[in-house]
Ligand SMILES: Nc1ncnc2c1ncn2[C@@H]1O[C@H](COP(=O)(O)OP(=O)(O)OP(=O)(O)O)[C@@H](O)[C@H]1O
């Protein structure tokens with residue numbers, strides 16, 4: 001089905017006429033080596049400053065691949081990525097600028113944490129930005145406090161629980177103070193208290209005019225938190241829609257992989 005297809009919603013996900021998106025993907029296509037099926041196939045998306053975006057879609061629909069394009073870990077084979085109206089060129093300077101502005105927390109924190117200690121890991125970004133030691137220390141302390149990992153700062157990164165690793169990975173990205181925070185499905189591994197903290201962090205970022213993009217399988221998050229929901233299907237953007245519209249459209253919901261049984265359960269929950 002063509003992007004948008006019968007649902008008539010508006011990919012490319014527009015931010016409004018005359019507004020420069022903070023981040024945009026234009027006609028992005030990407031195939032992993034050795035995989036004949038495109039993981040992304042002509043993706044057009046725009047993210048506005050201050051937007052809360054939920055990225056949903058079935059396993060393998062392309063969410064993580066899309067996210068890896070947001071900070072240049074992957075480079076489109078066709079199409080382009082734009083940061084605040086400037087096309088990303090993939091040279092050192094352009095990638096550094098992109099990674100300063102767009103912080104990505106990976107789905108698997110083991111792929112993100114590579115320093116020996118938690119403190120070193122969270123310091124890496126600020127030091128890489130060229131900040132002096134004192135400013136970097138300040139950033140580390142602030143980010144560690146926000147993510148409740150201050151007590152873990154001197155621990156080795158490999159000896160943490162999954163949720164702790166996710167919080168350290170988030171702290172490392174927050175320490176860069178990005179304009180856009182892209183988080184790949186970390187909330188599932190966090191305990192309820194920490195989930196609340198993470199959403200409080202997201203709220204604070206939004207108040208600062210920053211954009212938060214969250215890939216999630218949690219439809220309650222998509223429904224209650226997001227301003228806009230991007231629905232991925234088989235490497236394409238199937239819909240870009242306000243949550244109310246998504247959850248009012250059973251066919252679109254079903255296309256996201258939500259079974260009738262789940263929809264009925266949600267309806268029952270709503271009636272409680
Ligand atoms: N390293 C890889 N090599 C080859 N194919 C890959 C690789 N990583 C992902 N793919 C394929 O690319 C497609 C998109 O995968 P992606 O990880 O982006 O999906 P996803 O929406 O993030 O899924 P999930 O909900 O499971 O995290 C899938 O078909 C997947 O099998």
Ligand SMILES: [Mg+2]
Nearest residue numbers: 063064065107
């Ligand atoms: Mg994924």
